[in-house]
Amino acid sequence: MTARAPWTLDALERACRKVLTERSSLKLKALPLSRSADCEWVEPDGHARMRVDPHEVGLRTGVVHELLHVALNDTLSAFDEDMAEEIICAFEVRLNTRIALSKRRVAWWRKAVSGKLKK
Numbered sequence: 578m579t580a581r582a583p584w585t586l587d588a589l590e591r592a593c594r595k596v597l598t599e600r601s602s603l604k605l606k607a608l609p610l611s612r613s614a615d616c617e618w619v620e621p622d623g624h625a626r627m628r629v630d631p632h633e634v635g636l637r638t639g640v641v642h643e644l645l646h647v648a649l650n651d652t653l654s655a656f657d658e659d660m661a662e663e664i665i666c667a668f669e670v671r672l673n674t675r676i677a678l679s680k681r682r683v684a685w686w687r688k689a690v691s692g693k694l695k696k
């Protein structure tokens with residue numbers, strides 16, 4: 578097994594895009610209190626089912642958060658749930674800022690996320 582290259586913000590966005598386009602579904606749904614989005618997948622590399630409550634969190638923010646969980650699942654397995662959540666939240670901010678600063682990126686994410694909602 579070869580070690581994977583270190584994560585960069587660029588690689589992280591690419592991995593999230595890949596999960597979104599290749600193996601996830603997305604639903605808008607009212608979720609229980611304290612939860613604004615969630616995601617479940619049956620097998621480690623299998624299909625990821627994301628749900629976002631649009632009254633509680635921004636659509637792209639919620640989606641990016643859940644995609645990070647999927648994309649970083651292996652990498653974060655060394656951390657307990659609370660610590661992994663903190664790491665994800667930090668990357669969520671970084672990644673959303675990166676996207677928001679680029680018209681091209683905003684457009685890609687808008688299209689990809691709305692495409693998922695139409696299915």
Ligand SMILES: [Zn+2]
Pocket residue numbers: 642646662665
């Ligand atoms: Zn989370």
